Amino acid sequence: MVHLGxxxxxxxxxxQERAAAGIAAGTERETLLLLEHTPVYxxxxxxxxxxxxxxxxxAVRTNRGGDVTYHGPGQLVAYPLVxxxxxxxxxxxxxxxxEEVLRRVASEWGVACCTVPGHxxxxxxxxKLASIGVGVRRWVTMHGFALNVALELAAFRGINPCGxxxxxxxxxxxxxxxxxxxAEVMRFAAEHLTVGLQELLPVTE
Amino acid sequence: MATDITMPKxxxxxxxxxxxxxxxxxxxxxxxxDVIAEVETDKATMELEAFTAGVLIEARxxxxxxxxxxxxxxxxxxxxxxVAEVPGAVQKEEPHAPQPAVGQPKEEAKxxxxxxxxxxxxxxxxxxxxxVSPEPRKIAADEQPEPPEGKTAPLEAHGEPERASPLVRKxxxxxxxxxxxxxxxxxxxxxxxxxxxxxxxGNEEGEGEGExxxxxxxxxxxxxxxxxxxxRQAIARTVTExxxxxxxxxxxxxxxxxxxxxxxxxxxESGRQLSLNDLVVKAAALALEKFPLVNGTYTDEGxxxxxxxxxxxxxxxxxxxxxxxxxNCQRLSLLEIAEQSRDLVLRARSGKFSxxxxxxxxxxxxxxxxxxIDEFMAVIYPxxxxxxxxxxxxxxxxxxxxxxxxxxxxxxxxSADHRLLDGAYAAQxxxxxxxxxxxxxxxxV
Numbered sequence: 001m002v003h004l005g006x007x008x009x010x011x012x013x014x015x016q017e018r019a020a021a022g023i024a025a026g027t028e029r030e031t032l033l034l035l036e037h038t039p040v041y042x043x044x045x046x047x048x049x050x051x052x053x054x055x056x057x058x059a060v061r062t063n064r065g066g067d068v069t070y071h072g073p074g075q076l077v078a079y080p081l082v083x084x085x086x087x088x089x090x091x092x093x094x095x096x097x098x099e100e101v102l103r104r105v106a107s108e109w110g111v112a113c114c115t116v117p118g119h120x121x122x123x124x125x126x127x128k129l130a131s132i133g134v135g136v137r138r139w140v141t142m143h144g145f146a147l148n149v150a151l152e153l154a155a156f157r158g159i160n161p162c163g164x165x166x167x168x169x170x171x172x173x174x175x176x177x178x179x180x181x182x183a184e185v186m187r188f189a190a191e192h193l194t195v196g197l198q199e200l201l202p203v204t205e
Numbered sequence: 206m207a208t209d210i211t212m213p214k215x216x217x218x219x220x221x222x223x224x225x226x227x228x229x230x231x232x233x234x235x236x237x238x239d240v241i242a243e244v245e246t247d248k249a250t251m252e253l254e255a256f257t258a259g260v261l262i263e264a265r266x267x268x269x270x271x272x273x274x275x276x277x278x279x280x281x282x283x284x285x286x287x288v289a290e291v292p293g294a295v296q297k298e299e300p301h302a303p304q305p306a307v308g309q310p311k312e313e314a315k316x317x318x319x320x321x322x323x324x325x326x327x328x329x330x331x332x333x334x335x336x337v338s339p340e341p342r343k344i345a346a347d348e349q350p351e352p353p354e355g356k357t358a359p360l361e362a363h364g365e366p367e368r369a370s371p372l373v374r375k376x377x378x379x380x381x382x383x384x385x386x387x388x389x390x391x392x393x394x395x396x397x398x399x400x401x402x403x404x405x406x407g408n409e410e411g412e413g414e415g416e417x418x419x420x421x422x423x424x425x426x427x428x429x430x431x432x433x434x435x436x437r438q439a440i441a442r443t444v445t446e447x448x449x450x451x452x453x454x455x456x457x458x459x460x461x462x463x464x465x466x467x468x469x470x471x472x473x474e475s476g477r478q479l480s481l482n483d484l485v486v487k488a489a490a491l492a493l494e495k496f497p498l499v500n501g502t503y504t505d506e507g508x509x510x511x512x513x514x515x516x517x518x519x520x521x522x523x524x525x526x527x528x529x530x531x532x533n534c535q536r537l538s539l540l541e542i543a544e545q546s547r548d549l550v551l552r553a554r555s556g557k558f559s560x561x562x563x564x565x566x567x568x569x570x571x572x573x574x575x576x577x578i579d580e581f582m583a584v585i586y587p588x589x590x591x592x593x594x595x596x597x598x599x600x601x602x603x604x605x606x607x608x609x610x611x612x613x614x615x616x617x618x619x620s621a622d623h624r625l626l627d628g629a630y631a632a633q634x635x636x637x638x639x640x641x642x643x644x645x646x647x648x649x650v
Contacts, residue, residue, distance in 0.1 A: 046225040046245050046269070065248035091249040092216035120248040134249035136215075137240075 001190050004035035006073055009042060009060050016142050019081050024138035032193060033079040034186045037071035041159055044068075044133055054158025064143040066120075066133035067163030074151030074171075076185050078144045080193055085139035087201040095120050095132060097200045098145050102130045104192040105147065105185065109176040119164075122147075124175055127168030128161065148172065149185050207282035208257045211470055212266075214274045215246050221273045222246045224266045233261050235281055242278070260284050275470045373398050436525040447587045451503070451622040455582045456631055460639045462598045462613045468645040472540075479543035482518070482572045485595055485617070486542050487648045488641040490514050490534035493568060496634040500567045502588040503625040517566035517586060518546060520553040528586055529553050530566040539648050570595060580616035590625050593638075594618040615642075 004012060012035055022028030041052050041059040047067035052059050057070075071077055084094060099115045102122040106113045106129060113122045113129055122130040130147040148171035161167040172180050212222050225243040229235055235255045242253040259281040266278035373396055377384050384396060425431050433441070462481075469481050493500045493514045502509040514535045517528035529549040531542060552558045568590075571583040574597035583594040596616045603612035617638065621631045641647055 044245075044248075045243050045250050046223055063243065063250055063252065065245045065250045090216045090218075091246055091251065092218045095247050095249055132248050136249060136251045138252075138254070 001032045001034065003186065004033055006036045006038060008038050009040045009058075009062075009071065012037070012077075012079070013062065016079055016081065020137055020140040020142050023081055023083050023140045030083055031081045032190055033081070034189065035077050035079070036073050036075060036182070037077055039070070039072040039155060041068055041070055042133075045135075047163060051160040051163050052158070053160070057155070057158065062143070063135040063137070064133035065135065066131070067161075068159045069131045069133065069146065069161055070155045070159060071146055072151050072155055074149055074182075076147045076149050076182060076189060078147070078189050078193070080141060080144050080197075082141045082197065082201075083139060084136065084141060084201075086203045087197075088204055089139060091134070091136060093201060094141060095134060097196055098132050098134070100200065101189070101192045101196045102132075102145060102147060104196070105188045106130075106172065106175070108188050109172060109180060111172060111175040124170055126170040126174065129170050129172065129175065131161070147185065147189070149180055149182055207262065207280050208259065209277040210241065210253070210255075210279040210281060211474075212244065212272045212274050212276050212278055213251070213253065213474060214471065215244075215249070215251055219246045219274055221271050223271050224268060224278055225250060226268045227261075227264055227279075228252075229261045231261055231264050234284075235259055235261050241281075255281060257281055275467055373400075434524050436522070436527075440525050443587060444584045447585050451585050451587065452624065453582075453585060453620050454623050454628065454631075455618050455620050456628065456635055457580055457616055457618040458635045458639050460615045460617060460642050461603070462615045462642065465642045465645045466598065466613055468649060477540055477543070478547060479540065480546070481574070481598070482570070482595070483539060483543040483546055484642065484645060484648065485572065485593070485638075486516055486518070486531065486534065486546065486570060487537075487539045488638050488645075489568065489570060489593055490516060490537070490542070491641050491648065492634055492637040494535055495637055496630065498626055498630060499591050499619075499621070499634045501590045501625055502567070503590060503622055508625045511567040513565075513567065515565050515567045517563075517569035517589070518549065519569060519571035519583075519586075520550050522554065527553050527558065527563055528566060528569055529558055529562045530564065532565065569593070574598065574615070580618050582618050583620050585620050585622055589622075591619055591621045591631070594620065 004015070012033065015033065019028055019031050019033075023030060039057050041054075041057055042064075043049060043052070043059060043061045044064045044066040045061065046065070047061070049059070049061075049068075051068040059068075080098075082094075084090070099120065099122060103113050103115070106122065106124075111124065111129070113124050115121070116123055120132050121128055122132075128148075130145050132145045133143050135142040148169060150171055150173040153169050153171060156167075156169045161169060172185065212224070215222065223245045225245050227242050229239065229241045235241055235258060237255055237258050239255050240252040241255050241261065244251050244253055260283065261279060262282040263280040264278070265280075266272050266276070272278055374384065377396075465481070465484050469479065469484060472479055497510050498508070500511050500514055502511070513533050515530045515532045516534050517530045519526055519528050529552070531537070531545045531549065534542060537545070549558070549562060552562065566586065566589060569583075569586045569592045571592060572595040573581060574595055576597070578596050579599065580596040581594050583592045585592050594617065596618075598613050598615045601612050601614040603610055603614065605612075617635070619631055619635050
């Protein structure tokens with residue numbers, strides 16, 4: 001597990017690429033990168049740039065699924081770099097695992113969430129709490145999830161998040177109704193990811 | 206020759222995927238391991254890597270299109286295959302800004318055209334991979350004229366002893382191949398087994414494929430008489446005996462191959478080596494168990510019913526054909542049949558077969574699907590009582606529940622010796638073959 005602090009998207013992407021290549025080659029171990037991004041909009045490979053309405057913030061296209069999203073301080077970004085070739089080679093199960101991990105993290109603050117088939121991510125009655133977008137290279141996962149902890153939600157108004165018009169967004173702080181420490185969220189995220197992996201996608205070979 | 210790129214199944218629950226973008230354009234050189242396209246399912250994308258080297262000769266699916274799992278989205282072939290003739294080719298997309306790490310082989314390919322792989326006739330290995338290519342691609346004429354340096358150009362990395370695995374080195378030793386003269390298609394010029402297979406097939410096949418296209422450019426001069434080779438004499442003797450003594454009748458059945466092709470693709474994707482023909486062999490073996498007369502031999506003393514199911518496969522060679530036999534098919538799984546078939550065909554083409562490889566057959570199969578043949582009738586190979594002639598899998602319009610639907614159809618024709626087999630019995634056998642191929646799950650267990 002590596003804490004990268006607050007880091008620019010491209011910088012973190014370079015770290016991901018290096019680590020993913022090492023994992024695919026068998027020279028590096030599976031890694032979890034935990035970080036916050038400096039403000040940025042990112043678009044999935046198949047996403048539409050038309051969903052970015054605000055020209056004020058950098059927009060980066062990258063090799064993940066999904067459409068547009070916003071990252072910024074106050075949002076926990078987790079990039080679990082996991083070798084799915086040893087864990088059953090099933091992308092949907094990986095996505096479902098990330099949803100389950102997020103659900104468990106949110107429940108630590110008593111926040112009940114749901115998943116919506118066809119709209120991968122984590123939702124509450126108020127809106128979207130976390131986004132998921134994954135890219136796989138040689139069966140090593142890249143990217144992962146972004147959990148809104150206590151970020152300025154206004155930035156999402158500059159986009160159609162996930163390609164959904166006026167998609168409502170929410171945060172752990174709003175849902176919990178109290179202050180939420182980023183360090184604590186990171187700790188739970190790491191813990192639930194580790195446990196979730198062993199439980200739901202154990203190494204099969 | 207050509208390898209299909211299909212929409213991969215990236216999850217048990219994935220039925221279709223979106224082709225997000227092509228990372229290679231039609232006509233681009235592709236190395237094994239290059240990212241050629243990106244596909245998406247749910248909120249996950251996957252970089253699709255090439256499993257074989259060659260040139261992207263066709264891009265069937267367009268960026269943004271949803272495609273069912275298993276559908277061919279593009280084709281990697283040899284440099285000689287004419288891009289211009291490929292219908293529905295899609296132009297290369299502009300790669301997006303932060304393009305995921307893709308090498309730059311394009312320029313290289315342009316700078317060293319001679320490094321393009323020599324264009325050969327279909328090699329044994331590839332033929333095995335693709336026994337029934339849906340669309341016949343240009344053979345012979347188009348692919349012949351290759352400058353001689355094209356054949357020897359890709360000689361980089363000489364003399365490094367570790368360019369091949371122990372298995373490949375052993376294979377090379379057995380066939381007397383000097384590896385320092387072999388160009389590898391693997392990473393860093395590493396020599397792969399398929400390179401050896403190709404070489405062996407190339408050596409044996411020369412420029413002609415007797416059975417399939419007798420009048421190739423390098424063929425005999427008109428007006429001359431070709432002396433009969435031993436093999437030619439043997440073939441002449443055998444078919445004459447068969448045609449004279451066995452009263453042939455033929456029946457044909459149309460088989461919907463959708464499920465069989467799915468099973469084949471899934472096995473391929475899981476890394477198993479097999480050909481569609483192996484599915485036909487396995488299906489025939491299962492049907493022969495139920496209809497033992499088809500596995501019989503007519504003699505004047507009576508009809509011999511053979512205890513074992515030994516299926517011969519017609520393999521074309523430069524100057525004729527041989528029929529190596531897969532023994533005891535009733536005891537072999539599909540993958541065991543595939544393994545034996547691959548081995549036998551390779552040995553047949555490299556001339557390394559022994560007499561015992563060719564004897565003891567009780568039934569035979571001749572597959573001309575790779576030449577785009579719809580259907581044909583084969584001459585029974587004595588002392589067999591029947592032979593199955595297999596055509597290619599084609600797109601055809603069919604009717605299901607009163608609706609016109611596209612189907613993947615293969616026609617097989619049984620030639621039967623009427624002395625021991627009657628029409629109704631042969632028909633039941635053939636419909637059993639069809640039943641199995643249309644529900645291939647019975648073959649996989």
